[in-house]
Amino acid sequence: MNAPLVNLPRRNKTADHSVDRRMLGLIVMSLLVGSGGAMGAWLLLKMIALATNLFWFGHFSTDTRAITEAHQGINVLLTPVLGSLIIGVMARFGSEKIKGHGIPEAIEAILYGESRMSPKVALLKPLSAAISIGSGGPFGAEGPIIMTGGAIGSLFAQSFHLSAAERKTLLVAGAAAGMTAIFNTPLAAVLLAIEVLLFEWKPRSFVPVVTAVMVSWCWRNVLFTPGPLFPFHSVASLSGSLVPGAVALGIITGVLAIVLSNGLYRIEDLFHRLPIHWMWWPALGSIVVGAGGLINPHVLGTGYDNIQNLLDGSLAMQAIMLLLVVKGVVWLVSLGSGTSGGVVAPLLILGGALGALAGHFLPGGVGLCAMLGMAGILSGAMRAPLTGALFAAEVTGHVALLPLLLAASVTAYAISVMLMxxxxxxxxxxxxxxxxxxxxxxxxxxxxxxSSVMTQDVQTLPGDLSASAAVAFFLREHRHHSYPVVDNQHQLLGVVSREAALEWQNRADYHTLTLADLLLNQTQTVAASDTLCAALADHLFDSQHNMLPIVDSHGQLTGVVTRFDLLKVRGTWRRHEGSRQRFIGARLSSHRG
Incomplete structure (x- = not known):
């Protein structure tokens, strides 16, 4: 009588995309996370308005006012320095994670921190961002709210017994919800989650993220003015003749994205060489911000009015060039110094300014070219082409121009990938x-x-082999750790390992038993030849075995798969990725010969 065999499922259980209770639980949780992300965005914007009023107008109010309305003079130099000093102290004695624009920290928490973020970050990041932007920092609110929304989702997830993958889903759901509330771009927020944060596309993460985004979008229509954030009248209609211009804008904005990214980290390296503590770096960087504010006050703060003016085409070429240069310099220096702020709004301004300049020479008008420039630079800098295209369409309300936006976005993405x-x-x-x-x-x-990786020429042990002979075999042979045991019809009886054979010597009936006797009541897991390697890998990992037998429908051994065999899958994939062959031309040449 043969040992009982247990067939391994042909598919990996984790590849089953059916809706289960865990995903339904995440959907319910994402309703609350989406609401938290929207409320966090509302609170952040109120805090920015409050900080702006306190720093520039000297009164307590959450009414939105532009920094350019304030009395200019020495305050333009002193106020950014004061705000940066506060941020330096918060980073030094609070949390270093409030430095920068927040998205890299969210990615790091997802990939290396099991999607766990601290309550301190959830509190200090929006507060530091509000102080930074309110005191004149040339940033937007999107980076901080992405990190803050992510922290809300992560903290909520940490209150329950969830896996790291489930915490990641809720972290990203909170981040996408925050972005939706700030910019009213639900589709772009979902794509940002997919292209930048999730590192997967599975129903268990996609559906809860969309749920949180839609909840946030509903809240946004209650908390903020509905409609596109930057509406403008485009004189251009969709036409194939505009595609070459969109591609050209994609090329130049892709190059600009490379210049900005390289410049940012070169400046950051320069700050690291300073012989003073990093707590003082933001204050030094803010001196450049203040100087830029003296040259052009419109570079201070979020600069959303600059985006609207670029789209409306209301700025002269000289004003656009001044905005492009000064905004670029103050943003790079300030962010490189380690202060708290975002990247999306500054990138929109810089890409829009470059596009508006090109719009004086390309067909379609200044507004269209500014919008194409915004899509291109987001795509090139963030490596998120679909997000860049759809974001520009949603934030302006011109979804019909998506083909042109996609042309500019993907071109900039290609330039960025090839050169950066x-x-x-x-x-x-x-x-x-x-x-x-x-x-x-x-x-x-x-x-x-x-069947693609298994070893077919397998050395086996006969079932009628005595236990003493098996022990002698293992003492003599050291090539393999385990061997399959088969009967006279090549039916699998089980697997014998070196450790098990050596332990048999402690049995009193050791000399009277055969391998078939010893394996009679032991259950053996087997797999069919069409079982996917993912299921084999999971079993070998969970069971800590080095080898899994492969049998046919009659239980006859056809091969074995070892852990080393699974590495062949990786090798085959690499060969298919890198090996370049010609078939049609080669066949024609052989026929001629």
Whole structure:
């Protein structure tokens, strides 16, 4: 009588995309996380308005006012320095994670921190961002709210018994909800989650993120003025003749994205060489911000009015060039100094300014070219082409122009990928030794059957072999750790390991038993030849076995798969990725010969 065999499921259980209770639980949780992200965005904007009024107008109010309305003079130099000194103290004695624009920190928490963020970050990040922007920092609110929304989702998830993957889902849901509330771009927020934060596309994460985004969008229509954030009248209609101009804008904004990213980290390196504590760096950087404010006060603060003016085409070329240069310099120096702020709004201004300049020479008008420039630079800097295109469409309300936006966005993305090793986000992580790959591909273990990698010429042990002879065999042979045991019809009886054989010597009936006797009541897990390697890998990892037998429908041994065999899947994938062959031309040449 043979030992009982247990067939391994042909598919990896984790690849089953059916809706289960865990995903339903995440959907319910995402309703609360989405609401938290929206409320966090509302609170952040109120805090920015409050800080602006306190720093520039000297009174307590949450009414939105532009810094350009304040009395100019020495305050333009002193106020940014004061705000940066406060941020330096908060970072030194609070949390260093409030430095920078927040998205790299969110990515790091997802990939390396099991999606756990601290309550301190959730509190200090929006507060520091409000002080930074309110005192004149040339940033937007999107980076801080992405980190703050992510912290809300992470803290909520940490209150329950959830896995790291489930915490990641709620962290990203909170981040996307915050972005939706700030910019009224629900579709772009979902794509940002997919292209930048999630590092997967699975129902268990996609559906809860969309749920949180839609909840936040509903709240936004209650908390803020509905409609696009930057509406403008475009004189251009969709036409194929505009595609070359969109591609040209994609090229120049892609190059600008590279220049800005390289410039940011060169400036950051310069600050690291200073012989003073990093707590003082933001104050030094803010001196440049104040000087830029003296040249052009419109570079201070979020600069949302600049985006609207660029789209409306209400700025002269000289004003656009001044905005492009001064805004670029003060933003790079300030962010490189380690203060708290975002990147999306400054990138929109810089890409829009470059596009508006090009719009004086390209067809379609200044407003259209400014919008294409915004899509291009977001795509090139963040390595998120779909997000860049859809964000520009949603934030302006011109969804019909998506084909042109996609042309500019993907072109800038291609330029960035070819000429820059990492995005503006992942470069910061790489400098910390965290090398992040922002590419998606199907796991080859999920598509490769066992028959493609199994070893067919297997050395086996006969079932009628005595236990003493088996022990002698293992003492003599050291090539393999385990061997399959078969009967006269090549039916699998089980697997014998070296450790098990050596333990048999302690049995009193050791000399009277055969391998078939010893394996009679032991259950053996087996797999079919069409079982996917992902299921084999999971079993070998969970069971700590080195080998899994492969049998046919009659229980006859056809091969074995070892842990080393599974590495062949990776090798085959690399060969298919890198090996370049010609078939049609080669066949024609052989026929002629």
């Amino acid at each position: 090793p990492r995005s503006i986000f992942t470069e910061r992580l790489a400098r910390r030794g965290r090398h992040v790959l922002q590419e998606y591909h199907v796991d080859p273990l999920e598509t490769t059957p066992a």
